[in-house]
């Protein structure tokens with residue numbers, strides 16, 4: 001007997017999200033549910049608003065001078081703009097950027113536990129346990145356990161990105177936003193980071209911005225296609241890649257232009 005496809009429950013719910021930089025409206029009313037314990041890829045041509053979109057999911061957009069946001073984003077039913085402070089949101093919704101943004105003058109250990117340290121945790125044993133557990137989660141423990149107190153700057157770019165992921169995990173977020181986390185990495189390291197994302201989704205909910213269509217198809221469960229600040233299509237990744245409903249999605253994923261209908 002065929003089993004009907006059941007989407008997972010939502011972790012984040014986005015309703016009527018609009019965003020601006022001064023007078024420039026970048027997001028034009030997005031409605032979307034991000035499913036729990038899944039990877040949602042956000043794809044679309046350069047400048048369509050992907051980074052702005054995910055930055056609205058942890059209240060990073062409002063940090064930019066002149067930036068505005070309206071609409072609602074709920075995490076487990078709580079409105080991140082009405083019910084929670086930016087600090088509470090960012091603890092629950094972590095972020096990893098395209099370029100590993102380590103603190104070069106801090107050690108590997110200090111980089112990983114920075115989020116806890118900044119929140120006042122000073123218990124050395126606890127910090128050491130957390131660092132080990134997060135470095136194990138990102139598959140880096142064996143590579144760095146003998147040089148935890150060396151400067152992080154000496155690591156390879158793939159290792160640095162995994163340090164950044166470990167640093168995001170140390171505060172035990174529920175959602176991980178990843179903005180092109182492997183675009184600066186070589187193909188083998190990229191595959192490794194993708195494997196890591198698959199492992200992490202068992203525990204976290206992941207939203208991944210990527211320009212790489214193969215990556216979106218390989219790693220994500222759901223795909224959202226943005227075009228000029230609008231959500232054009234959203235569905236399970238096989239659905240979006242094999243049977244896109246909109247010509248603009250089809251044009252974009254097949255590489256026939258930026259998604260605009262010729």
Ligand SMILES: Nc1ncnc2c1ncn2[C@@H]1O[C@H](COP(=O)(O)OP(=O)(O)OP(=O)(O)O)[C@@H](O)[C@H]1O
Pocket residue numbers: 021026044045046047048049050051052053064
């Ligand atoms: N800090 C900023 N100040 C002013 N405008 C901005 C700022 N950041 C982004 N924008 C503008 O907002 C629009 C959307 O940018 P955003 O970075 O969200 O798009 P994107 O889809 O992530 O692009 P890319 O794929 O090139 O990274 C673009 O027109 C961009 O120029």
